[in-house]
Amino acid sequence: MLDTVREIETPEGISLHLRAAGALPRAQAWMLDALLRMGVFMLAMIPLSLLGVGGNGLAMLLLFGLMWAYSVVCEVWMDGQTVGKRTLGLRVVNADGTPVTWVPSVVRNLLRVVDALPGVYGVGLACTLIDPHARRLGDIVAGTMVVHTIELPAGAQVPTVAAIPPPVVLAADEQAALVEFAERSGQLTLQRQEELANLLMPLTGRRDTAAVSQLIAHANWLLGRA
Amino acid sequence: MKQERFVAMYGREWDSLQFWLNALERQPRRTLRQEQTLDFPQSYRRLCHQLALARGRGYSREVTDRLQRLVQQGHRVLYRPTAPRWHRVAVFLLAGFPRLVRSQWRCMAAAATLFYLPALVTLLLMQLRPELAHTVFSSAQLAQFEKMYDPANPHIGRSSGTDLQMFGFYVMNNVSIAFRTFASGLFFGVGAVYVLAANGVLIGGVAGHLNAIGYGGPFWRFVVGHSAFELSALVIAGGAGLQLGLTLLMPGRQRRGPALVAAGWVGAQLALGAFAMLLMAAFIEAYWSSIAALPNVLKFGSGALLWLLVLGWLWRGGRGHGDGA
Numbered sequence: 224m225l226d227t228v229r230e231i232e233t234p235e236g237i238s239l240h241l242r243a244a245g246a247l248p249r250a251q252a253w254m255l256d257a258l259l260r261m262g263v264f265m266l267a268m269i270p271l272s273l274l275g276v277g278g279n280g281l282a283m284l285l286l287f288g289l290m291w292a293y294s295v296v297c298e299v300w301m302d303g304q305t306v307g308k309r310t311l312g313l314r315v316v317n318a319d320g321t322p323v324t325w326v327p328s329v330v331r332n333l334l335r336v337v338d339a340l341p342g343v344y345g346v347g348l349a350c351t352l353i354d355p356h357a358r359r360l361g362d363i364v365a366g367t368m369v370v371h372t373i374e375l376p377a378g379a380q381v382p383t384v385a386a387i388p389p390p391v392v393l394a395a396d397e398q399a400a401l402v403e404f405a406e407r408s409g410q411l412t413l414q415r416q417e418e419l420a421n422l423l424m425p426l427t428g429r430r431d432t433a434a435v436s437q438l439i440a441h442a443n444w445l446l447g448r449a
Numbered sequence: 450m451k452q453e454r455f456v457a458m459y460g461r462e463w464d465s466l467q468f469w470l471n472a473l474e475r476q477p478r479r480t481l482r483q484e485q486t487l488d489f490p491q492s493y494r495r496l497c498h499q500l501a502l503a504r505g506r507g508y509s510r511e512v513t514d515r516l517q518r519l520v521q522q523g524h525r526v527l528y529r530p531t532a533p534r535w536h537r538v539a540v541f542l543l544a545g546f547p548r549l550v551r552s553q554w555r556c557m558a559a560a561a562t563l564f565y566l567p568a569l570v571t572l573l574l575m576q577l578r579p580e581l582a583h584t585v586f587s588s589a590q591l592a593q594f595e596k597m598y599d600p601a602n603p604h605i606g607r608s609s610g611t612d613l614q615m616f617g618f619y620v621m622n623n624v625s626i627a628f629r630t631f632a633s634g635l636f637f638g639v640g641a642v643y644v645l646a647a648n649g650v651l652i653g654g655v656a657g658h659l660n661a662i663g664y665g666g667p668f669w670r671f672v673v674g675h676s677a678f679e680l681s682a683l684v685i686a687g688g689a690g691l692q693l694g695l696t697l698l699m700p701g702r703q704r705r706g707p708a709l710v711a712a713g714w715v716g717a718q719l720a721l722g723a724f725a726m727l728l729m730a731a732f733i734e735a736y737w738s739s740i741a742a743l744p745n746v747l748k749f750g751s752g753a754l755l756w757l758l759v760l761g762w763l764w765r766g767g768r769g770h771g772d773g774a
Contacts, residue, residue, distance in 0.1 A: 235497035237520055276614045283617030291628060299533070302525070320521075324530040329717040336632035360635065363706065364693075364713035374518050395507050402510055447511030 229356055229368070231320045239320045242371045243357045246348055248311050249369055253344075255307035260289045291332070298328045304372075312373040318366045327365040334361030381405040384436065386444035389426065398445050405442030408435065452508045459499055463519060466492055470522045493523045546722035547766030549715060550685060553692050560688035563645040564680070568653030575657025582658040585650065594655055598664045598671065604739045605671045612735045619731035623679060624724055627686035631720045634690020637698055641690030648683060670745065673752030674738040677759040678730035682723040689719035726759075 227243040267285055271278035297305040303315040303322035315323040315331070323331075338347030338359045347359035356368050381402065393401065408416050413432075420427070420434035427437040469489070473480040480486070500516040550557060574581055582591060597607055607615055626644070633640020659668040693709075693716045700708035733755075 233497070233520075233524055235494060237497045237500055239521055239524060240517065276611050280611070280614035280617030283614075283621040287617075287621045287624065291624070302529075319528070320524060321528045321530065322525060325533060326714055326717050329721060330713040333628055333632050333717065333720055334635060334713075336629050337635045364635070364709045365717075366710040366713075374521070392507065395504065395513075398507070398510060445509045445511070447509055 241316065241320055244313050244369045244371050245357050246351045248313060252307035252311040252313055255310055256305050259306055260293060264289060294332045295328045298323050299325055312371055313369050314372045315367050315369055323367050327367050330365035331361035331367055334364055381442050381446060382439060383448060384440050384443055386448050387440040388444045389441045401438060402442050402445055405439045408439065452512060456512060466496065467519060470526065473526060490527060493527055496520055496523060542725055544767030547763045549718055550763050553688060556692040557685065557688040560645055560684045560691055563642055564649045564684055564687065567646050567649035571650050571653030572657040575654060575661050579661040585654045594659060595664065598659050598667045600664065600667050603741055605667045605741045607739060616731055616735035619734050620728065623727045623731060627682055627723050627727055628720060630686045631690045631716060634693045636694065638691045638694025641687045641694060645687040670748045671738050673749055674755065675730040675734040677755040678726045681759050682726035682730065685719055686723040689716040692716060
């Protein structure tokens with residue numbers, strides 16, 4: 224399927240689904256972090272400026288921490304999330320789907336220098352657009368990726384109608400196709416909905432609008448609605 | 450088995466696991482002390498089994514999606530990384546880091562050559578033709594160097610500022626340079642080569658110029674203390690960048706992706722070690738090197754001792770069977 228989901232098999236023989244986060248939410252998270260860091264620095268400058276020249280040294284140390292250490296410390300101690308990433312519902316994970324560890328986090332954050340290079344994140348943006356898992360260079364070298372943490376409940380967008388069980392037992396991918404049709408039907412024109420629903424004549428035994436509503440009713444049953 | 454019966458049989462188990470996992474996210478310490486923690490690995494494996502069953506039997510997405518979400522949450526908990534330990538930091542600095550530097554000795558030797566050769570050449574050229582200083586530095590820069598290392602200055606190596614201020618400045622400045630040197634090595638090593646050679650010319654130029662105008666005394670007295678840690682760390686960061694770039698060019702008998710991940714792992718550890726060395730250098734530079742009133746014997750003696758210490762540490766550290774890691 225044309226999708227940004229990466230499947231990883233766990234030792235238990237189950238596959239995990241990691242939904243890769245694209246450039247836009249990550250840029251938003253970065254902006255939030257940048258604003259937060261600037262705010263912290265400005266607030267800290269108020270007492271530090273009272274300390275005279277020695278305060279300048281402390282300010283430099285703070286700036287160093289915010290520039291280089293902030294992301295690593297946040298990612299390692301907060302389950303792969305900086306404050307910005309947590310707000311946007313993103314998480315950095317290792318190649319095996321576990322929250323990022325020390326060394327990979329250091330790699331991806333040091334290589335920010337390269338990703339950020341021409342202008343604002345030029346290399347990084349180009350790289351996330353090319354890579355199938357939307358990783359920037361730092362992520363590729365570190366073996367990490369950024370994923371969405373918020374799982375959309377399946378079928379949340381399916382319109383609620385009275386459920387009708389399908390006449391035959393459907394295979395998993397057939398079920399998925401039916402639910403996805405019901406999910407997206409709102410975005411299609413009426414004619415296109417009917418055209419697609421007519422393909423399932425053998426299942427529904429109806430045509431046009433009646434077939435569409437029948438399929439949505441089946442989808443409701445598959446989603447376990449009464 | 451019908452889906453309804455399956456859910457009726459195991460639904461309560463899933464609910465209680467979901468409750469425990471949610472509590473763990475909110476209050477990790479308290480939840481880990483609960484009785485249920487001991488059962489978690491078992492119940493997680495049972496859950497995986499149930500998900501596989503639900504998939505295999507073609508149950509509806511209501512059930513499979515719910516189990517999938519629960520499994521993803523559980524996977525993060527069961528396979529979470531162990532908490533970092535301070536003991537490991539000490540072992541890394543004493544044994545692991547020198548071992549890693551030695552394992553990359555080719556890149557380190559190349560980086561040292563790229564740095565020290567331009568530095569020495571510039572230093573010598575400045576002795577022969579002192580007017581060259583004006584092609585390398587602007588007159589404002591030269592005036593500042595001359596002020597910093599004026600023999601009449603009570604604090605050598607700086608024109609103004611306190612120890613703490615300079616410590617912060619050195620940390621920010623030097624560590625940023627080292628990190629950038631490492632990262633820019635990803636451009637096929639070109640970035641690291643440039644930074645190493647440029648810093649070599651710069652440092653050699655300052656040394657040569659000050660020597661030529663007769664301010665050599667204060668300059669060498671200033672730099673001898675912290676140079677061991679600072680220059681070695683710069684070379685190591687450059688070497689780490691070089692090995693990253695060379696891996697991209699010549700991945701050897703591996704595909705580029707996995708080869709780069711391995712090189713990144715090594716490079717990050719080298720960069721962290723260089724960071725520790727630069728912290729040490731900044732401390733020495735701010736609190737010891739700047740004291741002008743100490744006799745030459747003490748200044749140069751301690752400097753030589755530190756060089757021996759650093760080179761001995763990099764050469765012998767972590768040898769022998771007691772790896773401790």
